[in-house]
Amino acid sequence: MRYFIYLAYDGTNYHGWQIQPNGDSVQENLMRALSTFLRREIEVTGAGRTDAGVHARLMVAHFDFDQELDTAVVTDKLNRLLPPDIAVYRVRRVRDDAHARFDATYRTYKYYVTTRKEPFNRHYAWRLFNTLDFEKMNEAARTLFDYTDFTSFSKLHTDVKTNNCRIMHAQWTQTGDTEWVFTIQADRFLRNMVRAVVGTLVEVGRGKLSVEGFKKVIENKDRCSAGSSVPGHALFLVDVGYPEELFIL
Numbered sequence: 001m002r003y004f005i006y007l008a009y010d011g012t013n014y015h016g017w018q019i020q021p022n023g024d025s026v027q028e029n030l031m032r033a034l035s036t037f038l039r040r041e042i043e044v045t046g047a048g049r050t051d052a053g054v055h056a057r058l059m060v061a062h063f064d065f066d067q068e069l070d071t072a073v074v075t076d077k078l079n080r081l082l083p084p085d086i087a088v089y090r091v092r093r094v095r096d097d098a099h100a101r102f103d104a105t106y107r108t109y110k111y112y113v114t115t116r117k118e119p120f121n122r123h124y125a126w127r128l129f130n131t132l133d134f135e136k137m138n139e140a141a142r143t144l145f146d147y148t149d150f151t152s153f154s155k156l157h158t159d160v161k162t163n164n165c166r167i168m169h170a171q172w173t174q175t176g177d178t179e180w181v182f183t184i185q186a187d188r189f190l191r192n193m194v195r196a197v198v199g200t201l202v203e204v205g206r207g208k209l210s211v212e213g214f215k216k217v218i219e220n221k222d223r224c225s226a227g228s229s230v231p232g233h234a235l236f237l238v239d240v241g242y243p244e245e246l247f248i249l
Contacts, residue, residue, distance in 0.1 A: 001064065001065055001066065001067070001068060001069075001093065001096065002062055002063070002064050002093075002094050002095065002096050002097075002098055003062060003063055003064075003065065003069065003071070003074070003091050003092065003093055003094065004060055004061070004062050004091070004092045004094050004098070004100060004242075004246075004247075005030070005044075005060065005061045005062070005063065005078075005088055005090075005091050006058060006059075006060055006088070006089045006090040006091070006092070007030070007056070007058075007059050007060075007061065007086065007087060007088045007089060008056055008057050008058060008059065008086075008087050008089065009026050009055065009056050009059065009085055009086040009087070010055055010085040010086075010123075011026070011050060011052070011053050011054045011055045011056070011232070011233075012053060012055075012085070012123050012233065013085060014026050014052065014053075015052045016049060016050055016051050016052045016053075016054065017046050017048070017049045017050045017056075017059065018046075018049040019031075023052075026050075026056075026059075026086060027044055027046060027061075029082060029083060029086055030044050030061065030078075030082070030086065031043065031044045032081075033078050033081035033082050034063060034078065036081055037074070037077045037078065037081060038065060042063050042064075042065070043063065043064075044061045044062070044063050045061060045062050045063075045099070045100050045101060046059060046060070046061040046100060046101065047059060047060040047061065047100045047101050047104050047107065047240045048101065048104075048107060048189070048237070048240075049191075050232075050235075050237055051192065051195075051232045051235075052232060053231070053232040053233045054232045054233075054235045054236070054237070055124070055233075055235070055236045055237070056236065056237040056238075057236050057237065057238045057239075058089075058237065058238055058239050058240060059237055059240070060100050060104070060240045060242075061100050062094070062098065062099065062100040068093075069091070069093075071090070071091040071092060071093065072091075074088075074091045075088050075089070075090060075091050078091075092247055092248075093247070093248040094246045094247055094248060095245075095246055095247075095248060098242075098246040100240075103242055103243065103246060104187075104188075104240050104241065104242060105187065105241045105242060105243065106168060106185055106186065106187055106239075106240070106241045107185065107186065107187075107188070107189060107237065107239070107240050107241075108169075108183065108184070108185040108237075108238050108239040108240075109183070109184050109185075109189070109194045109235060109236065109237055109238065110181050110182065110183050110184075110235075110236045110238050111126075111181065111182040111184075111194060111195075111198045111230065111234055111235050111236075112124060112125040112126065112179065112180075112181050112234045112236070113125060113126045113127075113128050113179070113180050113181075113182075113234065114126070114127055114128070114178050114179045114180075115127070115128050115129075115131065115178045116177075116178040123233055124233065124234060124236075125179065125234050126230055126231050126233070126234040128202075130206065132202065132205030132206060133204070133205050133206075133207065134172045134174070134180060134205060136204055136205060136211065137172050137201045137202070137204050137205040138171060138172050139211050140201055140204045140211045140214040140215075141170040141171060141172065141182075141201060142170070143211065143214060143215050143218075144167045144170045144184075144197070144218075145167055145170070146215075147167075147218050147219075148164045148165065148166060149163055149164055149218075149221060150163055150164075150165050150190060150193060150197075150218065151163040151221040151222070151223070152196075152217050152218055152220055152221055152222055152223055152225055152226045153190060153192070153193045153196040153197050153200070153218075153223070153226055154190035154191060154192065154193055154196070154223060155190070155191035155192040155223070156223055163190055163221075165186045165187060165188050165189060165190065165193070166186060166187045166188075167184065167185070167186045168185045168186060168187070169183060169184060169185040170182075170183070170184045170185075170197075171183055172201075182198055182201070184197065185239075192229055194235060195229040195230050195231075195232060195235060196223070196226050196227065196228075196229050198230045199226070199227035199228045199229050199230045200214060200217055200226045200227035201214070201227075202227060202230065203227040209227070
């Protein structure tokens with residue numbers, strides 16, 4: 001029987017979602033907690049993999065078990081076993097062929113920036129030291145809808161079969177006097193893609209790259225032509241969507 005786990009985590013102290021040979025990961029902690037509770041080795045597959053320091057307000061993962069489980073009890077037990085910076089919101093029974101990664105219809109990320117020094121938000125927003133033209137950045141962001149091949153925003157030498165993605169939403173929104181958030185939604189994302197997109201949009205906001213230049217970056221299909229990747233600590237995975245027919249309970 002297969003189950004989906006809906007969880008959140010503060011990525012500050014982790015080397016990302018995926019198990020690493022030389023660092024603590026969210027996946028490892030979740031597998032350890034499940035294996036302790038169910039008293040057998042449990043493998044967990046996530047909807048994607050977040051980089052070191054990246055957070056998730058909502059990540060989804062699946063695991064298999066040969067007996068029917070009380071999902072409320074599993075949720076409670078996992079939260080008792082997991083560290084304080086990882087929380088399970090819900091466990092749901094799904095079809096045996098449901099897959100947390102391959103059946104996801106969209107993922108949504110948010111990236112937070114601030115133009116003011118924020119001691120209480122330093123782990124969750126990237127501080128900018130100059131004023132950006134967010135209107136121009138939004139103009140550039142809207143051109144993302146015209147493309148599907150985002151090789152220019154992908155980490156090099158990845159094992160994916162295609163660099164095509166369908167972007168459904170991309171917009172900067174002001175949330176406070178000195179705070180802005182970039183929200184982007186797509187059917188899938190490439191490794192390091194959101195951080196590279198944000199870094200290149202910031203070049204537009206600084207006046208170092210025009211909107212036409214931003215389009216050329218995409219068309220070049222060359223990571224070296226795009227901007228630098230922005231820091232991971234201000235990036236949040238906030239939603240993952242699935243067809244309702246996957247769920248049994």
